[in-house]
Amino acid sequence: MAPYILRRLLFIIPTLLGIMTLNFLIVQAAPGGPVEQMIAKLSGTAVDSTSRVGGSGAGDVMAQSEAAKGALRSSAINSKYRGAQGLDPEFVAELEKMFGFDKPWYVRYWLMLKNYATFDFGKSYFRDTSVIELVKEKLPVSISLGIWTTLITYLISIPLGIRKAVRDGSHFDIWTSAVVIVLHAIPSFLFAVLLILLFAGGEYFAWFPLRGLVSDNWHDLTWPKKILDYLWHMVLPITAMGVGGFASLTILTKNSFIDELGKQYVLTARAKGLPEKRVLYGHVFRNAMLIVIAGFPSAFIGMIFTSALLIEVIFSLDGLGLLGFESAMSRDYPVMFATLYIFTLIGLLMNLISDLTYMFVDPRIDFNSREGA
Secondary structure, eight states: OHHHHHHHHHHHHHHHHHHHHHHHHHHHHSSOOHHHHHHHHHHTOOOHHHHHTOOGGGHHHHHTHHHHHHTOOSSOOOOSSTTOTTSOHHHHHHHHHHHTTTSOHHHHHHHHHHHHHTTOOOBOSSSSSBHHHHHHHHHHHHHHHHHHHHHHHHHHHHHHHHHHHHTTTSHHHHHHHHHHHHHHHSOHHHHHHHHHHHHBSSSSOBOSOSSOSSOTTGGGSOHHHHHHHHHHHHHHHHHHHHHHHHHHHHHHHHHHHHHHHTSHHHHHHHHTTOOHHHHIIIIIHHHHHHHHHHTHHHHHHHIIIIIHHHHHHHTTOOOHHHHHHHHHHHTOHHHHHHHHHHHHHHHHHHHHHHHHHHHHHOTTOOHHHHHHO
16 A cells, blocks of 8 residues: 555646646736736736735835836837836836746746746735735634535535445335425525525524624634634625535435445345345445545535635635635736645645545455555
8 A cells, every 4th residue: 555655746847737737838928917007006907806916015116107108108119018007117027026027927937837846836926925824824714614515515425325225116215305405406506695694683583693703803712712702703604605515415325325235235134034124334335435535625615616716705704715705806926826836736636536435435445455456
């Protein structure tokens, strides 16, 4: 097992390199880079997503805005940046130097790889803080959403899926399938709005808070009250995020069990007189859960970095999903590539954990022999 784990860990390096290289090249060809974003700010034409993340990180340049506007020339000059016509070329060159665009693309690419190898992500273009500090600040929110949603989804969906498989075709299976299909058809963000209207003081009840991960006086509370306050704030976001995953996982579990229940070894076990619970949980469960476990990494990563985006916006939860989106819109490249790097690394490690979990569930699986085949 150790050689297999080592090979998988080494395989992460070229995978990360390929993903980062591809995205770097795509970004180089995309219009509206950070220099153009800053020019738009100085000229007052910045879009909302850029203005949302504006901070003191670009304070030196913003302090020169009046001087830059005063340096407009009456005759337009040729410029490779949209909106820079009429700006002093020396000022544009200063912007390029500040963002590192005075260097050729291959030099910037090499510096990025060298720094990322040591987890040095630099500083945000538009926030007065380092990227790693931003990620550390936002990560607990996304991790909280992902862990709790995935855990609750699995705890509900797996027993329900097993029950539906055992009672396939019964009234219980029919009405629960109808509920599952309806829940699966509702987008998580729409369900979040419905929850707010019903339970967060929108129209009817005010049982749960509307925004934030904790209350404003959280630091003044005792530890038991802090835990309760945190869980109180997580109820609606987790409920909204878990709707789609809950339905999909229930159907997947049911189909996996139905497929296993029709196999010969199940008929043999029942013919020997084994109790039904032992047949289900001693034989069928181990085999049927393999495909469910295989989907755990993608489900967990999806909960954190995909489903959480709109949920974070709706419930004002300042997590990684919102950070990555705003960074992409504002062309904050250090934050963009750092979040991509971290997301990819977590995903690859989760895939490795998934393979190791395969062995825990079914010791018959031998990755070393599979690699050698």
